[in-house]
Each structure stands twice: as structure tokens, then as C-alpha cells.
Amino acid sequence: MSWERNLIRLYMRSLDEQTEWEFKIQTTLLMVASTTFAVIISLSSPSEDSLCNKVLLVTAICVNALCILFSGISLYENIVLSNQAVRTYREYLRKYHNGELPHGQAYVYESIPKRKIFVFCEGCSYVSFLLFIIILVAYTIVRLSLIHISEPTRRTPI
Secondary structure, rough: HHOOOOOOHHHHHHHHHHHHHHHHHHHHHHHHHHHHHHHHHHHOHHHOHHHHHHHHHHHHHOOOOOOOOHHHHHHHHHHHHHHHOOOOOOHHHHHHHHHHOOOOOOOOOOOOOOOOHHHHHHHHHHHHHHHHOOOOOOHHHHHHHHHHHHHHOOOOOO
């Protein structure tokens, strides 16, 4: 009975360690990117902006959309890997309970490798989010500097 408890404890701990950190990062990144995407779209008024502002705004929106896409793909892969690990452990527990494994045989958890395309998407999601923040800061600086320059000056106080 204690062997089964240790096996279940090992099962739960390895699943948590494998997926929890990456899942939290990707979920947070996806939430922040989606929220800022909605805010930028709703607050932008490109009709009064200069060409530089329009280019920065469109670039920020496109990079943010890429970030959302890549984050969603990475999150999907993490969920698939987690489900695959659950199936592997369930199969191992079934074999153990049916007596197909020798008593006391330890199961060594082997990490399920990610496919290269998903590793690429995960890296692109981080890079695109960083680029989005940089472009958004540049857009804000340019927009605020143009507002300051174009403010009319009055000779008489109001």
C-alpha cells in the first residue's frame, strides 16, 4: 500500500513540476497580450496621427497579434503534453494494479520532449511580446511628443 502511495505522489509531483510553470507563464502572457490588444484597438485614433504614428500603431497591433497566436499554440502544446503524461501514468498504474509489473519496480519519469515547431512558437511568443512592449513604448513617446509640440500657445492667459 505504501508503494502505491509513493507512486501516486511521484505521479502528481512530476505532472505539477512539468506543466505548472510553463502553463502559468503562457496563460499570463496570453491574457496580457489579449487585453492590451483590445485596449489599443479601442483607444487608437489613427486618422489624426502622423505617418510615423500610424506605422508604429499598425506594427504594434501586428506584433501583438503574433504574440497571441504563438502563445495560444504554445499553450495548446503544453496541454497536449500534460494529457499525454497523464495517460502514460494511468497506463503504468493500470499495469501495476493488474500485476503486470514486478512489485517494487520504480517508474522513472521520462520527460516528454516538445516538438521543434512548438519550441519555436514558444520562443516567438516571448520575443514578439518583448517587441510589442518596445514598439508600444516608442508609439507612446512619439505620440506624446507630437501632442506637446502641436499644443497651441496662447499669449493671453485663460
